Structure formats: C-alpha cells, structure tokens
Amino acid sequence: MNDSVARVNLPGLILLNQSAGGLRLRHSNIHAAQSGNYLSSFKGRGMEFDETRPYTPGDDARNMDWRVTARTGKAHTKLYREERERPVFLSVDARAAMFFATRGVFKYVQAARLAALTAWSAEHHGDRIGGQVFTEEGGVELKPEHGRRSVLHLLQKLVDAEPSAGHRATDGLDQALARLVHHARPGSLVFVFSDFRGLGKTGEFSLMRLRRHCDVALVFLYDPLESQLPASGRYRFAHAGSELSLDASPAATKLHTDRFALRRDSIAQIARQYRMRFIPCQTTDDPLQVLRESLRIAHTKR
Numbered sequence: 001m002n003d004s005v006a007r008v009n010l011p012g013l014i015l016l017n018q019s020a021g022g023l024r025l026r027h028s029n030i031h032a033a034q035s036g037n038y039l040s041s042f043k044g045r046g047m048e049f050d051e052t053r054p055y056t057p058g059d060d061a062r063n064m065d066w067r068v069t070a071r072t073g074k075a076h077t078k079l080y081r082e083e084r085e086r087p088v089f090l091s092v093d094a095r096a097a098m099f100f101a102t103r104g105v106f107k108y109v110q111a112a113r114l115a116a117l118t119a120w121s122a123e124h125h126g127d128r129i130g131g132q133v134f135t136e137e138g139g140v141e142l143k144p145e146h147g148r149r150s151v152l153h154l155l156q157k158l159v160d161a162e163p164s165a166g167h168r169a170t171d172g173l174d175q176a177l178a179r180l181v182h183h184a185r186p187g188s189l190v191f192v193f194s195d196f197r198g199l200g201k202t203g204e205f206s207l208m209r210l211r212r213h214c215d216v217a218l219v220f221l222y223d224p225l226e227s228q229l230p231a232s233g234r235y236r237f238a239h240a241g242s243e244l245s246l247d248a249s250p251a252a253t254k255l256h257t258d259r260f261a262l263r264r265d266s267i268a269q270i271a272r273q274y275r276m277r278f279i280p281c282q283t284t285d286d287p288l289q290v291l292r293e294s295l296r297i298a299h300t301k302r
Contacts, residue, residue, distance in 0.1 A: 054074060098221065
C-alpha cells in the first residue's frame with residue numbers, strides 16, 4: 001500500500017499551503033451542503049469583551065453584566081469590540097476507525113488534509129489557529145495563536161497521532177467534544193473532522209453548548225464501502241495480517257446501507273437543529289474541492 005494513502009507526513013501537509021489561498025472561511029450566507037439547504041451565516045469577525053458601563057435605555061438586555069449589577073445595585077451592561085481576527089479551532093478524530101479505507105485514502109488522512117487546508121486558509125487571512133487531535137484515550141488541545149508556527153505545530157500533532165489499542169471503535173468522541181467546549185473560546189469558527197462513530201447524547205449536548213457561542217462545521221468522513229456494499233457475493237478483506245470474510249447478500253447489503261444512512265442522517269439532523277454546517281466527504285474526494293463547494297467560493301489562482 002502506498003504510504004501516503006495510510007499515513008500523513010509533514011512535507012505533504014505543508015505543501016497544501018499552496019492550494020489554500022483561494023479558500024475564504026469568513027464568507028457569509030453559506031448554504032449547508034446536503035443538510036436541508038438552510039442558510040447559515042458565519043460571522044465575519046468575533047466579538048471581544050471591552051468594558052462594563054452603566055445601563056442606558058435601549059441597551060440589549062442580553063448584554064447585561066449581572067455580576068456588576070448585583071455588586072453595585074445599579075444596572076450595568078457589557079460593551080464589546082470587534083476583533084481584528086477570529087480564532088479558528090480544528091478538532092480532528094484520530095481514533096482507530098479513522099485509519100481505514102477501501103478506496104482513496106484513509107479517513108484520517110483525508111481529515112488531516114482537510115484540516116491542513118483550513119488551517120493554511122486561516123493563516124493566510126490573519127486568523128489565529130488552534131486545534132484538538134483526539135484518540136480513544138484522550139488527546140491534545142492547542143491554544144489558538146497567530147502565524148505559520150501555529151499551523152506547523154498543529155500539523156506536527158496530526159503527523160504524530162496514533163490510535164489507541166484495546167478500545168471500542170465508538171470510544172472517545174463524547175469526551176473529546178466535552179473538552180472542545182472548554183477550549184474553543186466564544187466567537188471561534190470550529191471545524192470537527194470525524195466519522196462521528198459513537199456520538200451520544202452527551203456529545204450532542206456538547207455540540208449544542210459549543211454552537212451557542214461559536215460557529216460550527218461538522219465534516220463527516222466516510223469510505224464508499226461504509227455507505228454501500230459491493231454487489232452480492234463473498235468478499236475477503238485483509239488488514240494488519242488478519243482476514244475477514246463478508247457475505248454480501250441482498251438482505252445484508254440493505255441492512256448495511258440503512259444503518260449507514262441512519263448514522264449520516266442523524267449527524268445532518270443535529271447540524272440542522274443547531275444551525276451548524278454539515279459537510280460530507282468520502283475518502284475518494286478531492287479535499288480542496290470539498291471545501292470549495294461547501295464554502296461556495298469560486299477558486300481564484302494565486
């Protein structure tokens with residue numbers, strides 16, 4: 001197997017910098033891909049707390065500073081100023097199930113390339129870049145910072161990631177999303193790159209909390225075999241020295257397809273419900289083209 005299909009390497013992720021210049025993450029009025037075509041407006045800039053002053057008629061009640069109001073006995077409101085840039089936070093699933101593909105590249109390789117393109121685009125536009133790379137056992141979170149060094153730091157973590165052994169394929173996602181809520185600061189643009197296996201009520205609640213203060217995109221990674229089994233027959237698959245036989249009968253094929261559709265549609269439904277962007281991506285897709293189409297941005301050559 002070609003090593004670039006199964007693993008990511010730092011030179012390859014750095015090279016994606018040349019392709020990322022035409023991506024504009026701040027573009028507003030973006031239609032969600034394959035999730036009901038609702039209109040999602042990603043804020044152009046974040047808002048940062050500036051000061052507290054006495055409340056005056058006409059101030060937005062949602063910006064009341066209740067702590068100062070309680071302490072002084074007089075109504076106060078918070079003032080915000082527009083940030084020059086907004087943090088971009090990239091969460092990448094490195095669990096064992098992501099290291100799989102029957103065509104194209106491993107799901108994890110595709111996720112890493114999508115994350116690298118997004119990070120380079122953010123760096124081109126002066127945004128701070130932070131991230132999270134997680135496995136079944138835990139992960140690492142990187143505080144958003146400016147510049148090329150912050151991108152390279154994230155890319156190195158993507159290269160170093162190794163799935164944990166001895167865990168179920170569904171472990172780790174809910175815990176990673178709970179940590180993400182605490183690490184992604186309000187006003188961030190957050191991308192989650194995952195196959196979303198094992199997403200439970202706890203993880204959905206974390207996404208809901210995250211969406212209250214951030215703009216969120218769910219990038220759903222999958223292999224063509226996960227969505228559709230081959231024609232009826234018996235097939236053998238090999239991985240890491242072991243073999244698996246599959247009887248692709250019509251009944252088994254339908255059950256497999258239905259289960260995948262249920263998982264995909266449940267993620268899309270969560271995105272619709274909480275006004276997040278849903279971006280499906282196969283292991284055979286061109287990652288740059290996926291981002292271009294999801295952002296509805298015409299590519300311009302640098």
